[in-house]
Amino acid sequence: MRIAIIGGGIAGLAAAYELEKARQAGAAVEYTLFEERPRLGGSLASEIVDGAVLERGPDSFLTEKPAAAELCRELGLGGELIPSNDAARKTYIVTRNRLVALPDGLMFLVPTKLVPTALTRLFSVRTKMRMALELLHPPRPNDGDESVARLVERHFGQEAVDRLADPLLSGIYGGDATQLSAQTVLPRLVEMETKYGSLTRGMLAAHRKMRAMAKGSSNGVNRGAAIFTALRGGMQQLVGAITERLDAASVRTSTPVSGIEKTAQGWRVQAGGVSQVFDALIMAAPAWAAGALLTPVDAALGAELSGIPYSSSITVNLIYDERKIGPLPEGFGFLVPAVEGRAMLACTFAHRKFLGRTPPGKAVFRAFLGGMKRVDLLDESDEALVAIVRREMREILGAKTISAEVEPEFAQVTRWRRAMAQYAVGHKARMQRVNARVAALPGLRLVGNAYDGIGVPDCIRLGRKAARELAGAEAPIPVSKV
Numbered sequence: 001m002r003i004a005i006i007g008g009g010i011a012g013l014a015a016a017y018e019l020e021k022a023r024q025a026g027a028a029v030e031y032t033l034f035e036e037r038p039r040l041g042g043s044l045a046s047e048i049v050d051g052a053v054l055e056r057g058p059d060s061f062l063t064e065k066p067a068a069a070e071l072c073r074e075l076g077l078g079g080e081l082i083p084s085n086d087a088a089r090k091t092y093i094v095t096r097n098r099l100v101a102l103p104d105g106l107m108f109l110v111p112t113k114l115v116p117t118a119l120t121r122l123f124s125v126r127t128k129m130r131m132a133l134e135l136l137h138p139p140r141p142n143d144g145d146e147s148v149a150r151l152v153e154r155h156f157g158q159e160a161v162d163r164l165a166d167p168l169l170s171g172i173y174g175g176d177a178t179q180l181s182a183q184t185v186l187p188r189l190v191e192m193e194t195k196y197g198s199l200t201r202g203m204l205a206a207h208r209k210m211r212a213m214a215k216g217s218s219n220g221v222n223r224g225a226a227i228f229t230a231l232r233g234g235m236q237q238l239v240g241a242i243t244e245r246l247d248a249a250s251v252r253t254s255t256p257v258s259g260i261e262k263t264a265q266g267w268r269v270q271a272g273g274v275s276q277v278f279d280a281l282i283m284a285a286p287a288w289a290a291g292a293l294l295t296p297v298d299a300a301l302g303a304e305l306s307g308i309p310y311s312s313s314i315t316v317n318l319i320y321d322e323r324k325i326g327p328l329p330e331g332f333g334f335l336v337p338a339v340e341g342r343a344m345l346a347c348t349f350a351h352r353k354f355l356g357r358t359p360p361g362k363a364v365f366r367a368f369l370g371g372m373k374r375v376d377l378l379d380e381s382d383e384a385l386v387a388i389v390r391r392e393m394r395e396i397l398g399a400k401t402i403s404a405e406v407e408p409e410f411a412q413v414t415r416w417r418r419a420m421a422q423y424a425v426g427h428k429a430r431m432q433r434v435n436a437r438v439a440a441l442p443g444l445r446l447v448g449n450a451y452d453g454i455g456v457p458d459c460i461r462l463g464r465k466a467a468r469e470l471a472g473a474e475a476p477i478p479v480s481k482v
């Protein structure tokens with residue numbers, strides 16, 4: 001079985017790793033990984049500058065999704081996994097230029113603790129009353145998709161959208177709460193509304209159930225696990241460890257795939273001026289690239305894939321000498337709602353979020369800009385973007401903390417164009433149509449962040465699963481179970 005993998009981001013790399021394992025175990029499998037850029041890893045890219053780990057893309061993964069940590073352990077990186085410093089976890093929302101901590105008891109956008117919600121400066125009295133009355137919300141049948149903003153607005157009002165849903169989702173997805181699908185992005189909340197009506201009551205019930213399970217379980221069901229897990233030396237460690245295990249002759253970087261054809265012999269792939277036939281194809285390029293390549297094979301499938309929206313974003317890493325800046329507020333950083341009218345969507349105090357990745361005496365700030373609403377920022381120069389971040393940090397944290405005179409010791413800007421898929425309203429229905437078309441094209445698998453989970457663990461899970469199915473180790477599954 002000859003398999004082509006198109007795209008060397010983490011999804012394509014995870015697939016290649018699995019095929020390499022099968023090959024070494026004696027399976028009759030050959031693979032070629034095509035990556036258009038000179039380097040592998042896609043959005044995963046980190047560097048160590050003056051002893052500080054700087055993440056250009058993802059800085060960590062969610063601990064509750066095991067696929068990434070499992071792969072790291074398999075690759076011998078278990079000792080390199082580090083937890084987020086949750087003892088210091090506190091996130092602020094910029095509210096009228098001031099930092100307001102997210103109230104205690106907030107779970108997936110849902111307030112579950114009365115006193116912190118009543119006391120927070122994040123919401124007006126009117127919104128707090130609305131949150132209290134939400135307990136009386138009647139159950140509602142799940143009869144079609146709607147936006148996250150609409151779901152949150154129906155339960156908690158517009159201010160909860162502006163001050164909570166919007167910054168949390170744009171800080172994670174670079175996304176727009178008015179566009180993102182509630183069914184796909186917040187399926188648990190949609191289920192809770194059907195069952196309980198009130199999301200607060202649903203969340204409290206789920207919390208009670210989890211606590212009971214944790215008590216009943218001998219190992220405490222991951223009790224006390226940190227929310228995020230990172231690699232001590234940065235995400236690049238994962239890319240490096242996979243790459244080392246791959247057969248070098250099977251990996252072709254700087255080789256964009258320019259055409260695909262389905263023939264009686266299999267899948268004809270054109271790349272780097274050469275045309276080769278494969279028995280199967282793992283498409284790990286972003287959906288917009290996959291759509292363009294697959295249109296000649298199946299126009300309807302191509303149109304569905306091209307229709308998946310993507311957001312672009314920018315990360316700006318700044319290293320400061322801690323002696324030259326004032327004391328920072330406690331916690332991991334802040335999120336900026338769009339209603340504040342700023343360029344920054346979020347800023348992480350990276351030296352606080354993961355300990356041991358920054359030399360003593362240095363502070364690392366990781367600002368996130370752009371997203372669906374500020375595409376224009378991508379055209380700004382690096383100097384302009386650094387100046388914007390420094391100005392906004394000064395305005396938000398105060399000139400005593402970051403004064404205009406203090407220069408960062410190092411600044412790094414990375415633009416991520418159309419890198420993050422957006423699960424827009426109707427995504428689930430779109431995936432059903434995509435699944436049906438893919439099922440009619442034997443040997444084709446779609447993997448990556450556009451289908452069944454945006455984060456690194458989901459991309460790894462899909463990549464490995466597709467490879468195992470094709471290598472014959474696992475029964476096929478639809479590309480998405482959403």
Ligand SMILES: Cc1cc2nc3c(=O)[nH]c(=O)nc-3n(C[C@H](O)[C@H](O)[C@H](O)COP(=O)(O)OP(=O)(O)OC[C@H]3O[C@@H](n4cnc5c(N)ncnc54)[C@H](O)[C@@H]3O)c2cc1C
Nearest residue numbers: 007009010011036042043057058059256257448449455456
């Ligand atoms: C700034 C940022 C921060 C993030 N933070 C987090 C985080 O903290 N935690 C988390 O879990 N996730 C995070 N994510 C999301 C996560 O990193 C991505 O969803 C994931 O890495 C995507 O992997 P992928 O393999 O699907 O796609 P990509 O990484 O985009 O890889 C696709 C690859 O396909 C290649 N390609 C495209 N067209 C062709 C072609 N024609 N021929 C050959 N190759 C082609 C591209 O060059 C690219 O290398 C973040 C993403 C970004 C951008």
